[in-house]
Amino acid sequence: MALDISIFETIHPSRFLSFTIPNPDPSHSSPLIRIAILDSPLQPPTPSSSSLSAPNVAAMFVPKHRESDWLFSTESGHLQLLLSSPNIQRLILIGQQAIVDDPNSPSIYRRPIDSDCLNNLEMTLKPLVIALSPKDYFKYGNLEVPILSYEDNVISSLVLEKCVGNFVGEMLVEDVEIESTNQKREFRRRLRFKRMPNLVQTEIRIVPKTVHCLDSVEIGGNNNIEFSPDLGVLVHVYLVPMVASLALVGSWIDERFQVGFRPKALCLGVGGGAVVGFLKTQLDFQVVGVEADKEVLRVAQKYFGLEDGDFIQICVRDGMELMEKLACGDSYCEGVGHIEPQFDVIMVDLDSSDLRNGVSAPPLEFVRKDVLLAARSILCESGIFVINVIPPSRLFYERLVHDFREVFPELYEIDVGNGENFVLIAKALPTASSISDCENNFLKKLRLAISGAYMESMKRI
Template identity: 30%
Template sequence: MLKPGKSHVMPNHLSRLPREPAKEGVYDELPNAPLFLLEGRQVSAEIPTVFLTQSKAEELLLYQVVAVPEWYQGLAEFLAAGRFPNDMPKIDSPLTGNMLVEDVVSSDKKKAFFRRLFFKRNPNLIQSEALLTPTNGFRRVDTTDEMKVDHSYLASPYHEGMVAGLSLISTKIESCVSSKEQIRVMIVGLGAGLLPMFLYKHFPFNSIEVVELDPVVADLAKRHFGFVEDDRMQLRLGDGLAAVDAIAKQEMEEQANRENTRHKLHILLIDADSSDPSNGLSCPPEEFLLETFLRSAKAALEPEGILVIKVVSRAREPHIQADQRMCKTFSEVYSLQVDEDVNRVVFGLPQPSNLRDSTAIFNAGVLLKNVAGQFASWDKGPNVKDVLKKIKRIK
């Protein structure tokens, strides 16, 4: 946790962390190691190893390696060897491995507090990031002991994309709200629980079921990130593949018996990371992009529903294969590029929609915000208009 008098400043852009901080000193050219500037301008896209400031002296650009902040040294130690500084929560899971929860302060004048979750098996990625706000109103505080997670804010760009992409079925969502029809949502992968809690807070979804394989992750989300269960939000410990397949099979059986019980989902979001990097995928596990699962997902969805999958890979081939398989299974497929050549969100619609062009998609975004606005304030929510500008239809 944050402690008064210690340096805990983290640049907002930072998503990759050092393994071996360099020595202090002044250089007239960049060292061979990849670098970051303290003021936040990125020098290299590679894994950074040192912090720098820069200045001009007699028209020579000098790079000065400065002292690495205390929080940074601790995190570097964790990433390099799996050892935790004494004041960081020590969390270990037989399924997920070592996990780290860290509180940090932004480097801007507003001094915003954030809580972050890291998985050691994917150390170059911030798994989750939450905004912290004072427990008692807006008074200034200097320690996160007096703060709580603000579930009206999404720090993750791909979470913003997943939410904004629900505009593709905003007409169906609005219709269900108007007719008081139950809206059923399933999210595979809990993480810190920030995505399900945002949906819980901002949308009139009657049933949100989160499927998480690891009970340690579930406990972490409740203890450190404010995840809650009630009659609208349920947590199921188990396999997301099996959960989706069960709904698909149940629907087929009831159709064969001409029963009319409704179990199908309106929204299915896959937000799980992979424990096997050998196939080039950081998210999701490869099984969630195979045609067998995609067919089950389509069968588990309402005709006007939507499948949303976060796809993270530095290689091109997994992205190409994901698009090909989605296009083979779904009537309409859309893609949102979050980070260049790395993070994407892919959307699949089981049946054709009325979204003929970008104007129709923009209007759908307006409708989504209007529906959400009837339920809760959108002040800190994603800029739906800007996100939808980046969505491309690929089928």
């Protein structure tokens, strides 16, 4: 059936369509080109003199060899690409039709060196891109449709496993080599969810086993080199500032150590377990980790070095429900047993599964007064509540701060500096900060374990 181009003349919020056409270059491996068009779920801004020249439509060509990546082959990935491009109401995604891989063969990506073929494809399909643009786009003098480029730091990748969790849905584990700024090759292991493809849920550093020269290492190469998790360093951009927040109660934690107690942490949202493992191995915490999806925990234990044993307890359940359960005096958790409901720190790393406004954290249902009151009641008197925040708007963040102020007497924040994440820290009681206490043994340990820059950038709000 022939495609009626007229259906693309106007914007229809959240409309997603895809189709294939013959590849104009028969030398390519795929005989078909896939075209996907997504209109933004957000209402376009009202035209004004300052916005008439702003583009509201753009095209993007899928990087060669990444056609099957969820980021480019799914509607959720397409939506994230669109929402990360300001002022775009329609994003046209163009790439070779992904070839269905043999399920028994590994999925390997290596960044191509030659981009001439992609440039030729852009020129060939330029009339089609114009035909797929809404009519209103050309009313304000636009003659060209801008071509967006997708770039990241991935040099090569190998998918280790794809699986499905009851709560998070489809997910994958992959080893990647990324560009490094220190002239040393850098290898990472990542966990990603299909519902949010361009958000790396967990990332850890990995090192090759029994290899002394990194020049011979190749992700997915024929040498079958195995990698081991390096749990002594946090590489995910917002995890270091989350841990840096412990400087706010450094004196209290140091006192706990001096009297023979291990400080206790409750971590909601385990993922691959990077923070859980770091708190235990590097800072000698006793940790209770809570993860809603049992399959995520299996993956964490198999690929990311997560251990459930001495000084680490892992619960499979909803984190908000567990806090409210502990706050009500019920300290029994199935599969774990008794949990002492007093913590020195609660760390929350939960994202929203609603993609209509892009990537955001925490979920809206988490920020309820009863949930925050439950969190405060299970903190010790000098405890802190630490949460990773990805605000979809300034209004969201201001409302979040307002809700926290109604429950906690003191708030602090750390700007992660990536344009997305903030770490919000709430104190159970208004007490003097110990950040400047340089003689504190715990603070010395903390500064050795992480960069001190985030400790210094913490500010009261």
